[in-house]
Amino acid sequence: MPRExxxxxxxxxxxxxxxxxxxxxxxxxxxxxxVPLDARIESFICALNKLNGKTCVAHSPQxxxxxxxxxxxxxxxxxxxSPVLRECGIVELPxxxxxxxxxxxxxxACAAADIGITSADYALxxxxxxxxxASPREARLISLLPPVHLAIVPRSRILTGLDELFTLxxxxxxxxxxxxxxxxxxxTADIEQILVRGVHGPREIHVVVL
Amino acid sequence: MSKAATTExxxxxxxxxxxxxxxxxxxxxxxxxxxxxxxxxxDVLPEYQELRTQAHEIKKHTLxxxxxxxxxxxxxxxxxxxxVVYCKDGSEVADFVLRLAKERGARLIVKSKSMTTExxxxxxxxxxxxxxxxxxxxxxxxxQLAHQRxxxxxxxxxxxxxxxxxxxxxxxxxxxxxxxxxxxTMIARGVLRQKFLQADxxxxxxxxxxxxxxxxxxxxxxxxxxLTTSAPRIHIAxxxxxxxxxxxxxxxxxxxxxxxxxxxxxxxxxxxxLSGPRREGEVDGPxxxxxxxxxxxxxxxxxxxxxxxxxxxxxxxxxxxxxxVYRKVGGHNYPWVYSGPIGAVITPxxxxxxxxxxxxxxxxxxxxxxxxxPVKINIPxxxxxxxxxxxxxxxxxxxxxxxxxxxxxWAWVMRHPRIYEMMGSMAAAFFPEGExxxxxxxxxxxxxxxxxxxxxxxxxxxxxxSKSFRQHWRSRRKGGR
Ligand code: SF4
Numbered sequence: 001m002p003r004e005x006x007x008x009x010x011x012x013x014x015x016x017x018x019x020x021x022x023x024x025x026x027x028x029x030x031x032x033x034x035v036p037l038d039a040r041i042e043s044f045i046c047a048l049n050k051l052n053g054k055t056c057v058a059h060s061p062q063x064x065x066x067x068x069x070x071x072x073x074x075x076x077x078x079x080x081x082s083p084v085l086r087e088c089g090i091v092e093l094p095x096x097x098x099x100x101x102x103x104x105x106x107x108x109a110c111a112a113a114d115i116g117i118t119s120a121d122y123a124l125x126x127x128x129x130x131x132x133x134a135s136p137r138e139a140r141l142i143s144l145l146p147p148v149h150l151a152i153v154p155r156s157r158i159l160t161g162l163d164e165l166f167t168l169x170x171x172x173x174x175x176x177x178x179x180x181x182x183x184x185x186x187x188t189a190d191i192e193q194i195l196v197r198g199v200h201g202p203r204e205i206h207v208v209v210l
Numbered sequence: 211m212s213k214a215a216t217t218e219x220x221x222x223x224x225x226x227x228x229x230x231x232x233x234x235x236x237x238x239x240x241x242x243x244x245x246x247x248x249x250x251x252x253d254v255l256p257e258y259q260e261l262r263t264q265a266h267e268i269k270k271h272t273l274x275x276x277x278x279x280x281x282x283x284x285x286x287x288x289x290x291x292x293x294v295v296y297c298k299d300g301s302e303v304a305d306f307v308l309r310l311a312k313e314r315g316a317r318l319i320v321k322s323k324s325m326t327t328e329x330x331x332x333x334x335x336x337x338x339x340x341x342x343x344x345x346x347x348x349x350x351x352x353x354q355l356a357h358q359r360x361x362x363x364x365x366x367x368x369x370x371x372x373x374x375x376x377x378x379x380x381x382x383x384x385x386x387x388x389x390x391x392x393x394x395t396m397i398a399r400g401v402l403r404q405k406f407l408q409a410d411x412x413x414x415x416x417x418x419x420x421x422x423x424x425x426x427x428x429x430x431x432x433x434x435x436x437l438t439t440s441a442p443r444i445h446i447a448x449x450x451x452x453x454x455x456x457x458x459x460x461x462x463x464x465x466x467x468x469x470x471x472x473x474x475x476x477x478x479x480x481x482x483x484l485s486g487p488r489r490e491g492e493v494d495g496p497x498x499x500x501x502x503x504x505x506x507x508x509x510x511x512x513x514x515x516x517x518x519x520x521x522x523x524x525x526x527x528x529x530x531x532x533x534x535v536y537r538k539v540g541g542h543n544y545p546w547v548y549s550g551p552i553g554a555v556i557t558p559x560x561x562x563x564x565x566x567x568x569x570x571x572x573x574x575x576x577x578x579x580x581x582x583x584p585v586k587i588n589i590p591x592x593x594x595x596x597x598x599x600x601x602x603x604x605x606x607x608x609x610x611x612x613x614x615x616x617x618x619x620w621a622w623v624m625r626h627p628r629i630y631e632m633m634g635s636m637a638a639a640f641f642p643e644g645e646x647x648x649x650x651x652x653x654x655x656x657x658x659x660x661x662x663x664x665x666x667x668x669x670x671x672x673x674x675x676s677k678s679f680r681q682h683w684r685s686r687r688k689g690g691r
Contacts, residue, residue: 003296006505010277013513022275026267028459103494107441111407127477139493140440144433162462171458173290173423173485177495181481186433188395190349190367191375193238196395199348201433
């Protein structure tokens with residue numbers, strides 16, 4: 001069995017024996033700076049704009065709907081099952097398809113869609129990142145296959161940064177098989193270091209803060 | 211076509227004489243240096259040095275107790291419905307993938323960038339059994355078409371221009387000659403999008419393995435790794451076991467350092483934290499999830515307490531960008547897939563010091579790599595250790611008596627100040643001034659032999675002073691000053 005052999009080799013190399021507990025690990029040092037909500041929102045928007053992300057602060061679900069309706073006009077759109085999108089009335093827009101529970105059908109729809117709409121579980125103020133946790137409400141491919149991604153983020157969900165995220169979720173694996181941080185539109189600079197957006201993922205990212 | 215590198219002097223010379231290549235590598239690495247500098251500057255990241263220390267400590271702790279964390283990792287992967295597979299080497303990895311593909315009737319594999327799979331030539335091994343495995347990172351895709359290996363661990367196609375890419379695409383994809391980079395990118399997107407939707411298996415690497423979560427963490431900018439790990443029915447992550455870190459809460463330290471050190475990005479576009487197959491109720495994601503943990507010589511590196519730190523590397527590429535040697539000789543003159551300072555440190559350890567004995571010497575020991583390494587690997591120190599190993603190895607191989615005699619003689623002279631002084635004044639008489647005042651271009655012909663000749667052919671020596679320090683000292687004391 002390669003497993004036992006390799007583990008044995010590792011233990012021999014380290015001079016450890018089977019079942020020996022590890023030495024005390026270095027302490028975790030997560031620091032959450034005290035940043036008021038308004039400043040977090042502003043910093044999030046500023047960071048995302050720098051990455052060419054489009055942002056909008058909405059003061060009511062209606063304003064969110066207006067933004068979405070304008071963006072989606074005449075387009076094929078797939079929306080996630082997030083309750084936020086339903087509350088804003090996005091799933092009722094005429095060209096929006098939603099409520100997918102079958103992976104193959106969802107994939108087909110996303111591959112043909114122009115726009116994917118999701119919520120975000122959190123956002124990070126210092127880097128302009130969205131945090132999306134896979135669940136019955138949020139799939140993986142909606143924020144990935146369509147060339148445009150629109151995300152709706154409740155303002156209370158905007159955190160300061162990574163340290164706060166991992167303080168709230170000390171072990172994301174406990175609740176999901178996939179957590180993704182999305183920081184701006186998909187990009188590459190593999191040819192002559194020239195920046196090109198939308199290589200495999202969305203070339204445009206829109207975030208409405210509610 | 212073999213991707214193995216040769217290291218004949220003619221290839222070095224070719225690289226040094228290729229003005230376009232020199233400019234391309236110099237510009238690209240220079241730009242990456244600049245971006246990193248801005249991203250870790252004290253006003254934007256005041257805790258930078260502290261983060262480096264923490265990263266080093268976490269890696270040290272995890273690798274010092276690696277057996278424990280491997281088992282912990284496995285326990286969590288299994289609990290989430292995934293499977294951990296241990297492999298001794300590349301052929302075991304290929305066997306595992308081939309067997310799984312056969313059992314599941316899989317025909318097409320999409321791959322995201324992974325130095326570990328480059329290390330074991332996984333694509334070639336699979337192709338050998340008629341299993342197609344397509345690289346999906348733009349740079350890697352171009353290189354796969356051109357049958358080349360990565361030039362740089364972060365920017366694999368750093369040495370190619372848009373014209374090279376145009377030729378490769380025309381030849382291999384049969385498309386019109388296209389030299390606009392944006393359009394070239396879209397051509398690749400189109401081809402690869404179809405592959406993603408058809409593939410049965412996605413193979414990724416891993417930037418980190420998180421022991422307390424059983425998670426694979428992947429950072430990237432393009433989205434191809436997300437597609438590789440989300441679209442196909444089966445996800446296999448292939449990772450060297452040194453990628454382990456103890457806790458999910460250690461991730462912020464590394465994520466803050468990795469993007470900044472590599473490309474100057476505070477965070478790369480996508481950071482995926484993947485733990486197991488799709489769960490009950492989740493809408494999409496793979497149905498099967500495997501993590502292949504590769505040894506391939508890593509246990510040997512672990513056994514050496516001092517050199518163990520070379521396994522802390524998070525493959526940010528900063529040491530390559532800052533290395534005066536890498537910037538001149540480029541990525542294809544190193545004997546293995548890992549180039550630059552970290553390549554010079556790990557290659558001899560994996561391959562044996564006797565295989566490319568010159569490698570640890572191909573460094574000016576300027577220390578730039580150590581200074582920028584986000585996990586504080588003391589590369590210059592490790593290179594010195596390896597040099598001494600190479601020397602010992604050579605001595606065993608073919609005596610090396612001449613060199614030892616020279617150094618013994620040197621040591622003897624150094625212990626006898628009178629003789630040393632005598633030789634000093636003799637030297638001053640022997641070496642007349644060359645064209646440049648104060649410098650010697652040539653030495654007397656009887657000295658221009660053997661290794662000394664090679665050494666002097668590339669260097670100017672300062673002319674020995676006409677009066678030595680000791681002579682000055684004596685005359686000053688006499689003069690009462
Ligand atoms: S040795 Fe350090 S600087 Fe070099 S690639 Fe690895 S982590 Fe980066």
